Amino acid sequence: MNAVKRIEEFERFGSxxxxxxxNVLMELLGNPQEALKCVHVAGTNGKGSVxxxxxxxxxxxxxxCGLFTSPFIETFNERIQFHGKNISDSELEKVTDIVLDKxxxxxxxxxxxxxxxxxxxxxxFLYFAMKNADFVVLEVGLxxxxxxxxxxSRPLVSVITSISLDHTDRLGSTIEEIAAEKxxxxxxxxxxxxxxxxxxxxxxxxxxxxEHKSRLxxxxxxxxxSCEEKLGGxxxxxxxxxxxxxDVEICMTGEFQVRNLITALTxxxxxxxxxxxxxxxxxxxxxxxRAVQPGRFEIVGEHPYIILDGAHNPDGARAxxxxxxxxxxxxxxxxxxxxLADKDAEGILDRFCEAASSFIAAEPASPRRMAAxxxxxxxRRRGIEAEAIADIREAVRTAMDRMESYDAVVFAGSFYLIxxxxxxxxxxxxGADVL
Numbered sequence: 001m002n003a004v005k006r007i008e009e010f011e012r013f014g015s016x017x018x019x020x021x022x023n024v025l026m027e028l029l030g031n032p033q034e035a036l037k038c039v040h041v042a043g044t045n046g047k048g049s050v051x052x053x054x055x056x057x058x059x060x061x062x063x064x065c066g067l068f069t070s071p072f073i074e075t076f077n078e079r080i081q082f083h084g085k086n087i088s089d090s091e092l093e094k095v096t097d098i099v100l101d102k103x104x105x106x107x108x109x110x111x112x113x114x115x116x117x118x119x120x121x122x123x124x125f126l127y128f129a130m131k132n133a134d135f136v137v138l139e140v141g142l143x144x145x146x147x148x149x150x151x152x153s154r155p156l157v158s159v160i161t162s163i164s165l166d167h168t169d170r171l172g173s174t175i176e177e178i179a180a181e182k183x184x185x186x187x188x189x190x191x192x193x194x195x196x197x198x199x200x201x202x203x204x205x206x207x208x209x210x211e212h213k214s215r216l217x218x219x220x221x222x223x224x225x226s227c228e229e230k231l232g233g234x235x236x237x238x239x240x241x242x243x244x245x246x247d248v249e250i251c252m253t254g255e256f257q258v259r260n261l262i263t264a265l266t267x268x269x270x271x272x273x274x275x276x277x278x279x280x281x282x283x284x285x286x287x288x289x290r291a292v293q294p295g296r297f298e299i300v301g302e303h304p305y306i307i308l309d310g311a312h313n314p315d316g317a318r319a320x321x322x323x324x325x326x327x328x329x330x331x332x333x334x335x336x337x338x339x340l341a342d343k344d345a346e347g348i349l350d351r352f353c354e355a356a357s358s359f360i361a362a363e364p365a366s367p368r369r370m371a372a373x374x375x376x377x378x379x380r381r382r383g384i385e386a387e388a389i390a391d392i393r394e395a396v397r398t399a400m401d402r403m404e405s406y407d408a409v410v411f412a413g414s415f416y417l418i419x420x421x422x423x424x425x426x427x428x429x430x431g432a433d434v435l
Contacts, residue, residue, distance in 0.1 A: 003089070004076045005098035007123075010116035021106075021114045022148045025122050028102040032129035033152050036066075037276075039267060042140040042153060042182045045316045046195075046260045049252060049293045050161050053264035055137045059084060060287025061279040066128035066136040068121070068149070073294045073310075073419045074426075080124045082131050095123040095130070112302030114148075117141050121148040135277075145184020156276060157267050158185045158196045158214070161260065163201040164315035169182040179204035186212050191270055193217045195263040217241070219266050224258055231327050232299060234258055240265045241273075249289045253297045254323040261288070295418045297323055300425055308414040308422060312340070314347030322410055324355040331407035332357045336399050338364040338373060338392070338417035349378055352412065359386035362395035366417035392420045 026033060034128075039054055041047045048069055055067045064083045072078040073122050077086035086094075099122050107113050114122070121141070129134050135156075140147045144160075163179050179201035186192050192209045197220060209216040228235040233251035236258055237244075250261055268284065271277045291296075295310040297320065311320040324333060335356040339345045352359075361376040363369045372388040379386035389395040396411075403409050411421045 003092045006096055006100060007116060007119055008074075010114065010119050016115055018146045019148070019151055021112055022118050022121070022151045024106055024111050025099075025102060025114050025118065026125070028105055029099065029122060029316060031352045033125040035129050036125065036133060036136045036152070038136045038138045038152050038155045039157050039159065039271075040138050040140070040149065040155040040185050041145045041159040041161065042147075042185050043159070044164045044178070044182075044313065044317065045155055046161035046256065046263070049140050049257060049260040049291075049296055050159060050264045050267075051139045052291045052293045053139045053250075053261060053288060054267055055081075056291040057264070057268055057279070057284050057287040058135055058137075058292070059279065060283045061277065062283070063134040063277070064131070066124070066131065066133040067139075068124040068128075068136065069139040069421075070117075070120075070141050071415045073415065074423050079120060080127055082128065082133060087127060090125065092123070095127045097125060099123050118148040122152075125151075138234075140182075140185065143178075143184070144182035146181070147185075150185055155185070155190050158190055158192045159188065159263065160185075160196060160205060161191070161263055162315065163196050163198060164313065175200050176204055180208070183208040184381040186214055187290055188212045189214060191215045191217065192302055193219060193263060193266045193270070195219050195222075196258055199379055207384065217266055217270065219262055222262050222266075224262070226298050227258055229253075229255065229258070229326075230304070234261075236261060238262060238265070240269045242334045243269055248285060250291065251289060252291065252293060253299070254319060254327075256319040256323075257297075264288075278346060295415060295422065298422075300422075304403050304406050306403070306425075307408060307410045307412075308418050309412045310409065310418045311348070311412045312343060312414050314344055314351060317348045317351035317412070320410075321351045321355045324408070324410060328355070328408050332405065333408045333410060334358055334360070334399060334402065334406045336360045336362060336395055336409065336411045336421075337375070338362040338372070339370050339413045340364060340366060340416070341370040342368055343414075345370060345375070345378065348413070349382065351378065353382045353384055356384060356410070357406070360395050360399055361386050362392050362417060363390045364414040365392065366416040368373075369414070369416070392417060393424050396421055396424050 067081040080087040087350040226237045298308040361372040372390040376386040376388035
């Protein structure tokens, strides 16, 4: 059985927040995480893009960096990257052998088995330590305080990208409760960068930072002095902590990506001022320009535009919709969407319907998926035509057959949906130049 199959066997233990199991497992592994210099990134939305900006910026300046992120889009190995490459199958097998050996030792001592995500996180820490990574950009999986990544004791910087209502069954039913959970990554004396809209959430973060004697850099009020926004990216000029960054080019689309850039640049500026890193502006700009987050307003075709976006909560759907309306206002836009049943489908659809001319409702490859027929019915109640096509690949083929009637085709919703669509489109591109 290969490493991925062995790791996936731990899915039966569910997703349980809390660090008790993780602390025991890491202790048995020799606490490799303590040797790593980590930037810890939490947030409802934006944490993947911010992590990518930081990672590519450091890599472009000659540092050998690790990136731990989730979920993956096409292949499991995407979750653990080092120095520009996914972890190889052989390396994944090696760290899986080591970690699962310690898991057996742990359970034989009477401890509860770790969860699937805890096993993956432990493998990432071990792998980055074995590689002697200069830095690690560590994306939180769920929440903050109880997430397995929070086993690190002293991050270089703790980052909170945004806070909105999501995973309310796990993280809390109010903005304040969710903010408190995400602020749980703040550690004593470690700087904090926050780019959060909500006044209530900002107060929670500020209070937590104060209690930990951690300097807070609240960049929610920082705006670009100039921004030329276009499909395929933006050119931004902005003042970051008194340092002028002029004509920074990014290739991720949307106003929200400019906000993510400001968050990432603040982290880079803090590390630079503390003399933790030494960078050149030319290399920094090069890294930022090549940073790409798959499945985040990812343009994979033109004439018409074909866009992939893992907008799986209302706030993500709002950001996507605002960008679609900015570039395709009053034009025909086909949305192909699939949503998990435990998500706020009504909130997501309210946003999608602001930009869509018509829909195809599909089903993500997850047991938690909402039936395509139910999703289509919910859309029709909003007065927009929707066809239910449960099979993802059939839904994609149907959309492609109709795409000449639209100015844009947007595939949006669950990452389980986006990953499968991205795989299919890539296969089609390899087989024939259909896009």
